[in-house]
Amino acid sequence: MLSAGERPQPPVPSALVNPSSSVPIMPDLKPNGSSAPTTMFSQNSNKPSEIQHIWVVTGPAGCGKSTVGQVLRNALSCPFLEGDDYHSKSNKDKMGSGVPLTDADRWDWLISLRQAAIDALSPESENSHPPGGVVVACSALKQKYRDVMRVAAYGSPSVQIHFVYLKLSEAVLMDRVSQRKSHYMKSDMIQSQLAALEEPKGEWDAITINVEGPQEQVQQSVLDAVREKLAEYS
Numbered sequence: 001m002l003s004a005g006e007r008p009q010p011p012v013p014s015a016l017v018n019p020s021s022s023v024p025i026m027p028d029l030k031p032n033g034s035s036a037p038t039t040m041f042s043q044n045s046n047k048p049s050e051i052q053h054i055w056v057v058t059g060p061a062g063c064g065k066s067t068v069g070q071v072l073r074n075a076l077s078c079p080f081l082e083g084d085d086y087h088s089k090s091n092k093d094k095m096g097s098g099v100p101l102t103d104a105d106r107w108d109w110l111i112s113l114r115q116a117a118i119d120a121l122s123p124e125s126e127n128s129h130p131p132g133g134v135v136v137a138c139s140a141l142k143q144k145y146r147d148v149m150r151v152a153a154y155g156s157p158s159v160q161i162h163f164v165y166l167k168l169s170e171a172v173l174m175d176r177v178s179q180r181k182s183h184y185m186k187s188d189m190i191q192s193q194l195a196a197l198e199e200p201k202g203e204w205d206a207i208t209i210n211v212e213g214p215q216e217q218v219q220q221s222v223l224d225a226v227r228e229k230l231a232e233y234s
């Protein structure tokens, strides 16, 4: 497995490699994301890109992962996977009743989500091109959880994973979660989310974005950061 501080070998400019061949067999989940019509900077132009990018938008519950994930999905015109959709019912019930998940509760969820991300990188049909990437909203609070996700790109030189960590203060986070009424994750869970959080310090594949500002500002910061990262691969 890739260590967080270790940069992999430069990508080999060859045909796309099927990433699913390089990871252990996992549950065969299908992605539920879809392509969006608008493209600010397209990853899936008419010719196959040499690199497929997995953008994992991370941070504690309520930090804005889904909001940012959808912005990225639209900008990159690639599938978007909402991590919450991959939690088991028991995990959701647990969180909904105010009990934090344990490491053991999270492994299968992370593995399912990782497999869904891998699946999303394959073309939808024999005649279509593979997407330039996939956006995944996933709290990935601890480094070891990010390491589980990193396996998606392990051994696949044409797949690159990035973590987009959404950073904000406890006060702003509490405010956002308190205003959100219909979600199973209530504000009494925020302390445990922050207690579990290991910010991605020194992890070369992680980008930290301050998301305390209004949505337009956050959107701009995220798009700028992603554009800058993509430029490294052009």
Ligand SMILES: Nc1ncnc2c1ncn2[C@@H]1O[C@H](COP(=O)(O)OP(=O)(O)OP(=O)(O)O)[C@@H](O)[C@H]1O
Binding pocket: 059, 060, 061, 062, 063, 064, 065, 066, 067, 068, 084, 137, 176, 177, 179, 180, 183, 185, 211, 212, 213, 214, 215, 216, 218
């Ligand atoms: N920059 C922002 N400023 C103000 N409110 C925001 C901002 N970004 C998101 N929100 C609001 O904060 C709430 C949480 O956002 P969102 O659902 O995107 O977070 P999340 O990290 O996906 O949450 P969860 O992981 O719990 O599903 C939503 O009500 C959303 O509209």
Ligand SMILES: O=C(O)[C@H](O)[C@@H](O)[C@H](O)[C@H](O)CO
Binding pocket: 059, 060, 061, 062, 083, 084, 087, 101, 106, 138, 139, 140, 141, 185, 193
């Ligand atoms: O690891 C966890 O504790 C969970 O993934 C949570 O972070 C939620 O799923 C998510 O953020 C929805 O509120």
